[in-house]
Amino acid sequence: MYNILICDDEKDIVSALRIYLSAEGYQILEAHTGREALECVEQQEVHLILMDIMMPEMDGISATSKLREQYNIPVILLTAKSEDSDKILGLNIGADDYITKPFNPAEVVARVRSQLRRYTNLGGMVKKESRFTIGAIEMDDAEKTVAVDGEAVSLTPLEYNILRLLMENPGRVFSSAEIYEKVWKDVALGNESTVAVHIRHLREKIEIDPANPRYLKVVWGQGYKMEKDASKGAVSE
Numbered sequence: 001m002y003n004i005l006i007c008d009d010e011k012d013i014v015s016a017l018r019i020y021l022s023a024e025g026y027q028i029l030e031a032h033t034g035r036e037a038l039e040c041v042e043q044q045e046v047h048l049i050l051m052d053i054m055m056p057e058m059d060g061i062s063a064t065s066k067l068r069e070q071y072n073i074p075v076i077l078l079t080a081k082s083e084d085s086d087k088i089l090g091l092n093i094g095a096d097d098y099i100t101k102p103f104n105p106a107e108v109v110a111r112v113r114s115q116l117r118r119y120t121n122l123g124g125m126v127k128k129e130s131r132f133t134i135g136a137i138e139m140d141d142a143e144k145t146v147a148v149d150g151e152a153v154s155l156t157p158l159e160y161n162i163l164r165l166l167m168e169n170p171g172r173v174f175s176s177a178e179i180y181e182k183v184w185k186d187v188a189l190g191n192e193s194t195v196a197v198h199i200r201h202l203r204e205k206i207e208i209d210p211a212n213p214r215y216l217k218v219v220w221g222q223g224y225k226m227e228k229d230a231s232k233g234a235v236s237e
Contacts, residue, residue, distance in 0.1 A: 008052035034063025068094035171228030
């Protein structure tokens with residue numbers, strides 16, 4: 001079953017699209033701002049997004065651009081006739097198609113089917129890794145568990161999300177601002193010191209000698225990384 005995320009601040013439109021697509025057997029997820037859409041994609045498996053352009057907090061163009069930094073999920077923009085320039089911009093930054101309001105239900109279903117077929121045929125639906133092993137650290141993202149040397153480690157949600165970000169990208173250096181924006185889902189605006197505090201707590205839980213970390217390294221003047229040399233690779237579950 002495919003999961004379709006409908007993102008529009010007009011609840012009547014979300015309700016109508018839910019009725020059309022549910023009748024076709026799709027599982028429907030809902031969001032009402034671009035920021036909510038990004039959070040949904042982080043937390044759940046999404047196969048296609050119907051994204052309105054004009055929304056509060058974060059518009060559909062900005063959300064699509066941010067989405068394309070990590071995902072190749074098909075995005076169909078929902079646009080008004082007066083938004084021609086936004087359609088072009090949206091397609092240029094990675095949207096796959098657009099539907100003009102008011103829309104024909106049959107057209108919506110046809111375009112959704114078309115994009116899902118293309119996505120599947122091109123191999124876009126390769127399941128993301130859910131298990132990662134770096135040295136003695138094991139993470140099962142499906143179960144939301146972490147173990148070091150076979151012993152379960154209790155992490156706060158923020159500590160867990162920082163560790164997941166770094167374990168998914170071994171060797172890549174993330175600045176404190178990048179970590180804050182990706183984990184806290186907000187603009188850093190001077191909150192980088194908060195990241196340092198959580199990194200320290202995380203080291204105390206996963207490192208044998210937190211003062212001389214084997215895994216979670218600081219790159220002075222640049223940020224933090226998970227040591228790649230200690231990695232045994234990520235295993236898809």
